[in-house]
Amino acid sequence: xxxxxxxxxxxxxxxxxxxxxxxxxxxxxxxxxxxxxxxxxxxxxxxxxxxxxxxxxxxxxxxxxxxxxxxxxxxxxxxxxxxxxxxxxxxxxxxxxxxxxxxxxxxxxxxxxxxxxxxxxxxxxxxxxxxxxxxxxxxxxxxxxxxxxxxxxxxxxxxxxxxxxxxxxxxxxxxxxxxxxxxxxxxxxxxxxxxxxxxxxxxxxxxxxxxxxxxxxxxxxxxxx
Numbered sequence: 252x253x254x255x256x257x258x259x260x261x262x263x264x265x266x267x268x269x270x271x272x273x274x275x276x277x278x279x280x281x282x283x284x285x286x287x288x289x290x291x292x293x294x295x296x297x298x299x300x301x302x303x304x305x306x307x308x309x310x311x312x313x314x315x316x317x318x319x320x321x322x323x324x325x326x327x328x329x330x331x332x333x334x335x336x337x338x339x340x341x342x343x344x345x346x347x348x349x350x351x352x353x354x355x356x357x358x359x360x361x362x363x364x365x366x367x368x369x370x371x372x373x374x375x376x377x378x379x380x381x382x383x384x385x386x387x388x389x390x391x392x393x394x395x396x397x398x399x400x401x402x403x404x405x406x407x408x409x410x411x412x413x414x415x416x417x418x419x420x421x422x423x424x425x426x427x428x429x430x431x432x433x434x435x436x437x438x439x440x441x442x443x444x445x446x447x448x449x450x451x452x453x454x455x456x457x458x459x460x461x462x463x464x465x466x467x468x469x470x471x472x473x474x475x476x
Contacts (some may be wrong), residue, residue: 277473395423423448435474
């Protein structure tokens, strides 16, 4: 899917006459609020989770972007790719909890559960339809598809450590404003990204699921080329 979307972006940028697109590149700085709901299904039986916990984390993330904009009399359409060129720890949490696996025979124990989610190769393919308020100011909406590699490391009280590598996908929706300057342009955007849930089954068949959502404020600086 990732290769297909990148191919679509390249096709969109090259299949239209060069004079129709204003190409640009730049850097973004994002302040991301990460909201995660973690559930434990101790018997992995697909029933009601045995424990549920909501956790929140704030991180700052830099990224690079390249995009093309096709402008009409008042409206515009921007097609772009945003890439985080580094790995980032999306979430890391620990909690003290009793192991229920051996409760029936009196061997239940207490300890600390730990979980870490690291992302890499995080790519967002986005469309931004916009409306020009004046010659230098455009308000826009954002719709995007997000994909990244993810490594989940779970340390459970009742089982050995488990590391799982997978792909994390999601959808992005946002609104923002773009302002042209003598040095290029500046964008300020608020967005929400809803990632698909990710799950890890530990060695003793406990299923740990994390459902991650983010609320992000992004400041971008770009220049046409």
